[in-house]
Amino acid sequence: MSAVLEERPSATATDSAAAMVAAVRALADGPLRDAADATDRGTYPRALMQALGAAGAYRAHIGPGAAPGDFASAIRAMAEVSRVCGATGFMVWCQQVCGLYLQQSGNPALTGEFLQRHISGQQLGATGMSNPMKAYAGIEPLLLKATPCDGGYRVNGTLPWVSNLGADHYAGVLAGVEGLQDSQQGASREVMFLLRCDAPGVELRNCPSFSAMEGTNTWALRLTDHFIGADEIIADPAKPWIARIRAGFILLQTGFGLGVTQGAIDSMWAVEPALGHVNQFLEDRPDELQAELDALWERIETLSLTPFAQEKDYFIDVLDARAHASELALRAAQSALLHAGARGYLLSSDVQRRVRESHFVAIVSPAIKHLRKEIARLSAPEMPT
Numbered sequence: 001m002s003a004v005l006e007e008r009p010s011a012t013a014t015d016s017a018a019a020m021v022a023a024v025r026a027l028a029d030g031p032l033r034d035a036a037d038a039t040d041r042g043t044y045p046r047a048l049m050q051a052l053g054a055a056g057a058y059r060a061h062i063g064p065g066a067a068p069g070d071f072a073s074a075i076r077a078m079a080e081v082s083r084v085c086g087a088t089g090f091m092v093w094c095q096q097v098c099g100l101y102l103q104q105s106g107n108p109a110l111t112g113e114f115l116q117r118h119i120s121g122q123q124l125g126a127t128g129m130s131n132p133m134k135a136y137a138g139i140e141p142l143l144l145k146a147t148p149c150d151g152g153y154r155v156n157g158t159l160p161w162v163s164n165l166g167a168d169h170y171a172g173v174l175a176g177v178e179g180l181q182d183s184q185q186g187a188s189r190e191v192m193f194l195l196r197c198d199a200p201g202v203e204l205r206n207c208p209s210f211s212a213m214e215g216t217n218t219w220a221l222r223l224t225d226h227f228i229g230a231d232e233i234i235a236d237p238a239k240p241w242i243a244r245i246r247a248g249f250i251l252l253q254t255g256f257g258l259g260v261t262q263g264a265i266d267s268m269w270a271v272e273p274a275l276g277h278v279n280q281f282l283e284d285r286p287d288e289l290q291a292e293l294d295a296l297w298e299r300i301e302t303l304s305l306t307p308f309a310q311e312k313d314y315f316i317d318v319l320d321a322r323a324h325a326s327e328l329a330l331r332a333a334q335s336a337l338l339h340a341g342a343r344g345y346l347l348s349s350d351v352q353r354r355v356r357e358s359h360f361v362a363i364v365s366p367a368i369k370h371l372r373k374e375i376a377r378l379s380a381p382e383m384p385t
């Protein structure tokens, strides 16, 4: 049997995945829709985040042991949420990808009961990996430094923006290790760990106001001589571990862009009876965008069958699909605004909110510019040694 077929979910898993996505859609169309405006403006939807966990939105991609689960259904759940509220959809990704870190850590302190509480939404977690991803792509230096000490490390530094945080939350983060190197000569060495917000030496600091996504509980995380020991380690050294999870990390994030795009298409159809006679002269009409979105879904579902594949061409394809999701979200949100006209220019309009959400889809790491840089680097012909 091929690796692809082995990783395909069973018929039973597929039935339960469909039920999970339907339960998430019911939440999205009900309480989540009612809360979307407040979430955009600053209210953190904690109870909804936990209800989504109870509905199963954070567990589909977690297979038994270290095996991958059903990534496509996890992406679909995130898209259902993002279709209605991009801010909550983004936090679904934060929670899902943090679950992936815990599962893949293989650390008994972070798997077992701890992982179960996370994927059921009883505990909430975050990801502070924008800076390391940009550091690995040569865009900026690593902001956290770990100094080896008795039984672990002391970590110092500040991450400027981490979402889905709270006093009793935690985040998967990475620090450069000072004075230690990988066996590969001269290579830097990093440690990835779970940062508990209530631990000594951890401070949550206010961020400036954003143009959207204000209810995402986004804080700066400042660490001062913060101790991490065996119970916090996700991967040490981190580099080979990151190579295993990076495609899954990026693939999961596509649910955010796919959902924002679908929400924009929905709002174009909503004004069609009244404005179709003049909107027919616009570009990026809803039927055209829907066809492009459906084709992108198909591509992402195929990529989701092998989220831990290591081949370079596969990874380039994942980066390209993620970039396509961003570009499509931007185009769809802008076209929805043109379709809606002045009613979409009201501050209270979901069409207006979605324009700002689509901007975040395109700038959150990996941003479009970051994705294109990585695709260019990986596609460059290899120099003979």
Ligand SMILES: Cc1cc2nc3c(=O)[nH]c(=O)nc-3n(C[C@H](O)[C@H](O)[C@H](O)COP(=O)(O)OP(=O)(O)OC[C@H]3O[C@@H](n4cnc5c(N)ncnc54)[C@H](O)[C@@H]3O)c2cc1C
Residues within 6 Å of the ligand: 094, 126, 127, 128, 129, 130, 131, 139, 140, 160, 161, 162, 163, 164, 210, 212, 213, 216, 218, 363, 364, 365, 367
């Ligand atoms: C609402 C929101 C939520 C976010 N949530 C998360 C999260 O959950 N996890 C996570 O890891 N990252 C998060 N980020 C960070 C995000 O993924 C990007 O890394 C970030 O927006 C910077 O990317 P960039 O492409 O602008 O960086 P670049 O354009 O490459 O800029 C490089 C660096 O310059 C600095 N910089 C530029 N402008 C400013 C400024 N005005 N103020 C301070 N520093 C600046 C930053 O350090 C930035 O990373 C969030 C950002 C925002 C706005």
